[in-house]
Every structure is written in structure tokens, then in C-alpha cells.
Amino acid sequence: MSTKVLELEGLVVKYGSFTALHGVDASFSGGALGLLGPNGAGKSSMLRSILGLVAPAAGSVRVFGEDTKSAGAKLRRKIGYMPERDCFLGGVSCVSGLSHFAQTCGFPKDDAMLRAHDVLHFVGLGEERYREVSTFSVGMRQRYKLAAALVHDPDVLFLDEPTNGLDPQSRMRMLGLVERVSGEHGIHLILASHLLPDVERLCNEVWVLDQGKMKRTATMEELTTAARGAKRVRIDREGAAEFTRCAQAEGMLVDLGRNDGELVVTHPELIVEPENVFALARKAGVPLLGVKDAARSLEDAFLEALEGENEAEPQPDKQRAY
Amino acid sequence: MAFRAAEYERYSGERTNRPSWLPIAFGTIQRGWKSKWVRRVSVLSLVLGFGMMVMMYMINQVVPEWRSITEQAAKHAGQPAFKVDTSYYLMLIQIFVRPILLPLALLFGYDLIASDMRTNALEAYFSRPVTPIGYLTGRTLAFVSFLMLATFGPFFLVWLADIATAPNDEHFAAISHVPIGLFFALLLISLMISLMVQAVTSLTKSATWSNLVFVVIFLFFGVMGPVLYEITDHQQNMMAFSIINVTKVICGTFLGVDFQANGDHMNATPGAAFGVAIGVSAVSFLVIMRGLRKRSLV
Numbered sequence: 001m002s003t004k005v006l007e008l009e010g011l012v013v014k015y016g017s018f019t020a021l022h023g024v025d026a027s028f029s030g031g032a033l034g035l036l037g038p039n040g041a042g043k044s045s046m047l048r049s050i051l052g053l054v055a056p057a058a059g060s061v062r063v064f065g066e067d068t069k070s071a072g073a074k075l076r077r078k079i080g081y082m083p084e085r086d087c088f089l090g091g092v093s094c095v096s097g098l099s100h101f102a103q104t105c106g107f108p109k110d111d112a113m114l115r116a117h118d119v120l121h122f123v124g125l126g127e128e129r130y131r132e133v134s135t136f137s138v139g140m141r142q143r144y145k146l147a148a149a150l151v152h153d154p155d156v157l158f159l160d161e162p163t164n165g166l167d168p169q170s171r172m173r174m175l176g177l178v179e180r181v182s183g184e185h186g187i188h189l190i191l192a193s194h195l196l197p198d199v200e201r202l203c204n205e206v207w208v209l210d211q212g213k214m215k216r217t218a219t220m221e222e223l224t225t226a227a228r229g230a231k232r233v234r235i236d237r238e239g240a241a242e243f244t245r246c247a248q249a250e251g252m253l254v255d256l257g258r259n260d261g262e263l264v265v266t267h268p269e270l271i272v273e274p275e276n277v278f279a280l281a282r283k284a285g286v287p288l289l290g291v292k293d294a295a296r297s298l299e300d301a302f303l304e305a306l307e308g309e310n311e312a313e314p315q316p317d318k319q320r321a322y
Numbered sequence: 323m324a325f326r327a328a329e330y331e332r333y334s335g336e337r338t339n340r341p342s343w344l345p346i347a348f349g350t351i352q353r354g355w356k357s358k359w360v361r362r363v364s365v366l367s368l369v370l371g372f373g374m375m376v377m378m379y380m381i382n383q384v385v386p387e388w389r390s391i392t393e394q395a396a397k398h399a400g401q402p403a404f405k406v407d408t409s410y411y412l413m414l415i416q417i418f419v420r421p422i423l424l425p426l427a428l429l430f431g432y433d434l435i436a437s438d439m440r441t442n443a444l445e446a447y448f449s450r451p452v453t454p455i456g457y458l459t460g461r462t463l464a465f466v467s468f469l470m471l472a473t474f475g476p477f478f479l480v481w482l483a484d485i486a487t488a489p490n491d492e493h494f495a496a497i498s499h500v501p502i503g504l505f506f507a508l509l510l511i512s513l514m515i516s517l518m519v520q521a522v523t524s525l526t527k528s529a530t531w532s533n534l535v536f537v538v539i540f541l542f543f544g545v546m547g548p549v550l551y552e553i554t555d556h557q558q559n560m561m562a563f564s565i566i567n568v569t570k571v572i573c574g575t576f577l578g579v580d581f582q583a584n585g586d587h588m589n590a591t592p593g594a595a596f597g598v599a600i601g602v603s604a605v606s607f608l609v610i611m612r613g614l615r616k617r618s619l620v
């Protein structure tokens with residue numbers, strides 16, 4: 001059995017009387033994991049507790065099968081952490097600072113300097129490597145932090161909001177860099193972000209956190225693929241009731257879609273084919289404006305996960321329509 | 323150098339098992355040496371020691387009997403006899419402590435931890451295999467090494483010159499314990515000063531405020547010690563308020579100088595001086611660790 005990259009058991013993190021994480025249980029086998037959640041959900045607290053920067057009030061954290069309490073220093077050699085806040089050595093050049101950080105992880109001096117040059121070239125800061133980080137722009141600082149996280153060649157990379165404050169072009173560049181590191185070099189990735197497109201692009205597994213609680217753990221495929229064979233149907237609003245009646249007569253279920261005039265048609269046992277939808281529209285005498293597979297966006301899945309525990313309170317665009 | 327593609331590569335070399343505080347110590351020394359004024363003061367101190375060494379050698383070459391001549395001259399002038407003994411070394415070391423060790427400590431350490439706190443570098447350290455105690459060890463080791471280099475270094479050169487030009491074995495016997503005594507005295511003083519400077523900077527997180535606090539500690543309390551001594555009918559322990567006097571008493575104790583016999587009463591007792599040094603070091607250590615643990619609980 002292969003060792004899991006990360007295992008959390010009843011993890012509780014408290015800041016004074018405020019509880020940031022309420023007994024989180026989850027495990028991550030490897031690949032790229034996205035920690036999703038609104039601001040203040042507990043994503044950064046989870047990363048920081050895994051690193052040992054915050055002491056868990058209860059529970060345990062295991063990285064590569066080893067408890068972070070007993071093997072913290074050893075494990076942190078395998079972890080690259082890119083914090084949300086700026087984080088650099090003042091008064092030294094960018095490359096000297098990175099070389100120094102690599103040395104604290106056991107790199108010989110010459111190798112550390114060479115490695116610092118390499119990672120700065122990789123993130124596109126090769127020409128700026130002798131400047132002090134304090135003179136960098138926001139985008140350059142983000143890339144510097146990525147370089148700092150990679151300089152000691154970690155086996156798992158923790159990224160906390162890596163695209164914060166970046167313009168669209170820089171954001172795509174940053175995501176491209178992370179994608180290359182994760183995809184081509186087998187470095188496991190744990191990405192905390194509230195930017196869903198970033199997670200959707202990079203991750204194959206998602207943990208959804210809200211108010212310090214784990215709302216859902218699933219693969220990206222599970223989250224974004226709707227019920228088997230479901231179809232998203234756009235019809236004229238006035239014919240919606242008749243269309244729904246005909247569909248229900250055929251044993252199908254109809255939900256309201258996110259957009260106006262959109263219905264999601266599913267069957268508990270069968271795959272809903274486009275031909276079935278066309279037949280229903282003919283039967284109901286309703287003009288059909290569009291049919292497509294009802295694969296959900298990560299945003300849909302994320303909002304559903306957050307709303308999961310509040311099902312008793314009806315959500316206007318999610319309650320069963322008819 | 324071969325062209326290197328801008329592509330990420332896994333590291334295939336060997337990693338060392340050396341403790342993480344070692345690169346921190348070396349990094350701190352490099353950082354300190356980059357400061358123009360730290361370089362100036364350190365070099366000035368070493369040059370001063372070297373100059374005194376050369377001067378003693380040259381005087382000894384020109385006037386081999388200079389020691390007895392100076393003694394007789396002082397006697398004729400009705401002054402206490404001048405001797406190169408432990409009291410002379412105590413006077414000499416005070417030259418290095420006051421204008422060199424204290425300013426150097428401020429120049430070197432005022433922004434050491436405060437800078438790391440401002441730039442959030444502590445988070446970068448503690449997300450790596452660096453513990454707060456390792457971090458503090460590395461920083462303090464470098465700090466103390468610098469202070470020792472600038473104080474014990476030149477002093478040792480003078481002692482070597484003195485030994486090399488010693489008129490007889492008796493002189494060597496009288497001062498043979500001096501380097502060991504002063505090494506430990508300066509080690510304790512440097513440790514106290516370096517921890518205190520780091521503790522203050524970790525509290526103020528500002529170079530300006532740190533320096534203002536040191537002005538109060540060194541100057542205000544330096545004046546308050548003698549004032550309290552006088553108004554409390556010569557309570558010796560009141561002199562322990564003065565850090566300068568504490569350093570003098572510590573050095574004197576390690577050198578075996580008897581202040582009372584020399585008529586120098588205005589000093590703290592050795593117990594009070596050592597108590598202040600150890601107490602300040604311990605409190606500073608706790609303050610720093612508290613500040614570091616707030617940012618890391620590893």
C-alpha cells in the first residue's frame with residue numbers, strides 16, 4: 001500500500017477562543033489537491049498547522065506517513081511552502097536569500113547557489129536575481145515566493161493563494177509554472193485558493209472547507225460531472241411547466257438550472273439522450289432553445305458543497321422546481 | 323558557465339546533515355559584514371590591537387628597560403607605579419568594551435530579528451527545518467563571534483606582544499591567566515549584550531525604537547547607577563544598574579582584580595554583577611523565544 005501524502009485526523013486548530021478548524025478528518029493520496037473555501041474558511045490555518053507553524057489543539061497530522069509532531073523538521077525538508085504574505089530576507093539579493101534558504105535545508109553551499117540561480121531562471125526572475133526582493137513588484141514577489149518554495153526541491157508543494165494580486169497574464173504564467181512542476185516532475189501539490197478556476201485547472205482532488213469544517217472531499221471529476229446522462233435544457237420560460245409535466249410523466253426529474261430558462265433533466269436509472277429531450281419538447285409543444293450535457297462547473301459544485309449543510313433552508317435557484 | 327535552460331530540475335545531489343543553525347550563523351556574519359559601519363568599527367578595533375602590539379614590540383626593541391623606567395618615573399612623580407598587570411588589562415579591556423563592543427552590538431544587532439519580523443522571513447525559516455531555538459542559536463552565535471572578534475581579538479594581540487616582550491618568567495606567571503579569564507568574561511558580556519539587543523528589537527520591531535531603548539539602558543541607567551550609589555549611602559549593588567559597571571566588574575572578577583584593595587569602591591559586587599548579567603540574558607532569551615514561538619510552534 002502506498003503511503004498517503006497527507007492524513008488529517010480530528011485536526012482542531014484554535015487561536016485563543018476562536019476555533020479555526022473543527023476536527024477535520026481527511027486524507028490525500030497524491031497528485032494535486034485544491035483546498036477550497038471562502039475567505040476565513042480555515043485553508044491557511046490548515047496549511048500552517050501541517051507545517052507546524054500553528055500547533056493543533058487536538059488531532060494529528062501525518063505527512064508521508066510520519067507525524068508532524070515527532071518528525072516535523074525532517075518532514076519540512078520535503079515540503080515547499082509558498083505563503084500568502086510576502087516573505088523574504090531583507091538586505092540581501094534575491095539569489096543570496098534563496099541560496100541561504102536552500103542551505104538551511106541541507107544543501108551544500110555551491111549546490112545551493114546553483115540551485116537558487118536555476119529556480120530563479122525557471123520562474124522568470126533570472127535577470128532580476130541580484131536585486132533585493134523589497135524592490136520587486138507584486139507579480140515578481142509572487143514568483144520569488146514560488147522560487148523560494150522550490151529551491152530545496154520539495155516532494156510536496158503548499159501554495160497559499162499563489163495568484164493573489166496578479167494581473168491576468170501573470171496569473172496564467174504562474175499557473176503554468178505550477179502546472180509544469182506538478183505535472184512533469186511528480187511534485188505533489190496542495191493549493192489553497194478561493195479562485196475556483198485556478199483549482200479547476202491545476203487540481204485533481206478537492207477539499208471544500210467552510211467555517212473550519214470539511215464540507216466535502218471529492219475528485220475533480222466527481223465534483224464537476226453531474227448525474228450520469230443528465231442534460232441541461234434551455235427552453236422558453238412559458239413552456240417550462242408543460243415540459244416539466246411531460247418529463248415527469250416519463251419518470252424523469254427536473255431541476256432548475258442556474259441560468260434563467262434553464263432546466264436540468266435527469267432520470268434515476270437511465271441516461272437522458274438528446275433524442276429523449278427532443279421528444280419531450282415535441283410532446284409539450286415547447287420550442288427548444290438548446291441542449292447540452294449537464295456537466296457542472298466547479299463553482300456549481302463548490303456552492304452546492306457549501307450549501308449542503310443548509311438544505312433545510314431552500315435556496316432559490318437550487319430547490320426542486322416542480 | 324554552460325547555458326542552463328529555464329526548466330525545473332529535480333535535485334540529485336547529496337544533502338548534508340549539518341544543523342540548520344550553522345548556515346544561519348554564517349548568513350548572519352555575512353549580513354553583518356555587509357554593513358559599512360560594522361566593518362569600520364571591527365577593523366578599527368583589530369587595527370588598534372595590532373597597532374598596540376607593534377608599538378610594544380618597537381618600544382621593547384628601542385628601550386628594553388621601558389617597564390622599569392616607567393615604574394620609576396611614576397614613583398618619582400608620586401603616582402602609583404605603572405605596571406602591565408591584570409589592572410592594566412582591565413583598563414585596556416574597558417577601552418574595547420565602551421567605545422567598541424556597545425556601539426558594535428547596536429550596529430550589528432539593531433535590525434537582526436526586527437528585519438526578519440518585518441519581512442516575514444521567520445515564516446520562511448520555520449516552514450523549513452529550522453526551529454526557533456536553532457534560529458536563535460545561529461543568530462546569537464554569529465553575533466557573539468563578531469563581538470568577540472572585535473574585543474577579545476585585539477586584546478589577545480596585545481597580550482601576545484606583552485608575553486613576547488616579557489622581561490622575566492614572573493611577568494608571564496602574573497598574566498598567564500588573563501586570556502582565559504577575559505575570554506570567559508567577554509563571552510558572558512557579549513552573550514548578555516547580544517541577547518538583550520535581540521530581545522529589544524524583537525519587542526520594538528523597529529530599528530529607531532530599539533536604538534532609543536538602548537540609549538536609555540546604556541546611558542540613563544549608566545548615570546542612574548552612580549546616582550543611586552551616592553544617595554543610598556554607597557550601596558554597592560546600586561552600581562549594578564549600570565551595564566558599563568557590570569561589564570567592568572565581570573572582567574575584573576575573571577581577572578582576579580581586587581577592587582577594594584585598589585581603592586576602587588564604586589563598583590557593584592561580583593554577585594550583583596553576575597546576577598544582572600545572567601538575569602538579563604535569561605529574561606532576554608525568554609522574550610525572544612516568546613516572540614519566535616508566536617510565529618512558530620515547532
